[in-house]
Amino acid sequence: QCLCLPLIGASFRVVGLATIEIHEAHRLSFLEQQQLKILSTVLAISLDNARLFSRIIHDSLTNLYTRRFYEIRIEEELAKLKRNGGCLCVILLDLDHFKKVNDYFGHLMGDEVLRQFGSLLQDHNRKGSTLVSRYGGEEFILLLPDARIEEAVALADRIRTLCADYSFEGNGQKLHVTVSGGVAFTDATESLTPQDLFQRSDT
Numbered sequence: 001q002c003l004c005l006p007l008i009g010a011s012f013r014v015v016g017l018a019t020i021e022i023h024e025a026h027r028l029s030f031l032e033q034q035q036l037k038i039l040s041t042v043l044a045i046s047l048d049n050a051r052l053f054s055r056i057i058h059d060s061l062t063n064l065y066t067r068r069f070y071e072i073r074i075e076e077e078l079a080k081l082k083r084n085g086g087c088l089c090v091i092l093l094d095l096d097h098f099k100k101v102n103d104y105f106g107h108l109m110g111d112e113v114l115r116q117f118g119s120l121l122q123d124h125n126r127k128g129s130t131l132v133s134r135y136g137g138e139e140f141i142l143l144l145p146d147a148r149i150e151e152a153v154a155l156a157d158r159i160r161t162l163c164a165d166y167s168f169e170g171n172g173q174k175l176h177v178t179v180s181g182g183v184a185f186t187d188a189t190e191s192l193t194p195q196d197l198f199q200r201s202d203t
Helices: 030-057 067-084 098-105 107-123 149-165 194-202
Strands: 002-008 014-021 087-095 131-136 139-145 168-170 173-175 179-187
Touching (some): 002 030, 014 030, 067 131, 067 139, 067 179, 087 149, 087 194, 098 173, 107 131, 107 139, 107 149, 107 168, 107 173, 139 149, 149 179
Antiparallel strands (some): 002 014, 087 139, 131 139
């Protein structure tokens, strides 16, 4: 036998369905029924919270992580660096003369460039370890735990070349955009704040 429990989230909206297989000889007691109701409520709230958290930590335009999430993660990585040693790199990227893109091609095309550049970043980084975030406007930041400076510089240069060669398309238009970047490196021998590391990459 199969018991189907609708998972009712906020505003009495069904967010999922839990199915539980029950042995034919077993009859659910009143206590078990109450426990399943509680379980279904907890599952529904968890799913709602997971969706909400995903919206908060992802930029709605590019689907990259937000600046706030980057700020949380950089604090964690610097603390881990102090405890365990190792190294850490940050790459700060800025699309060049982006105001001109908006002025000459329109803001919709500007949004398309940001979206496509975000996809370019997601497709060309160390999978599973690099955190790619939209820092604000046309600025993007990559957090690379356990990366040597040579590796980060090579990645930044690869992104720079890929961007320059890429044809951004949208609204029946095509254009080429370049990107500038700065790379910062630290290890357990230093005691830097997130602001120090950002300033270093910005410089």
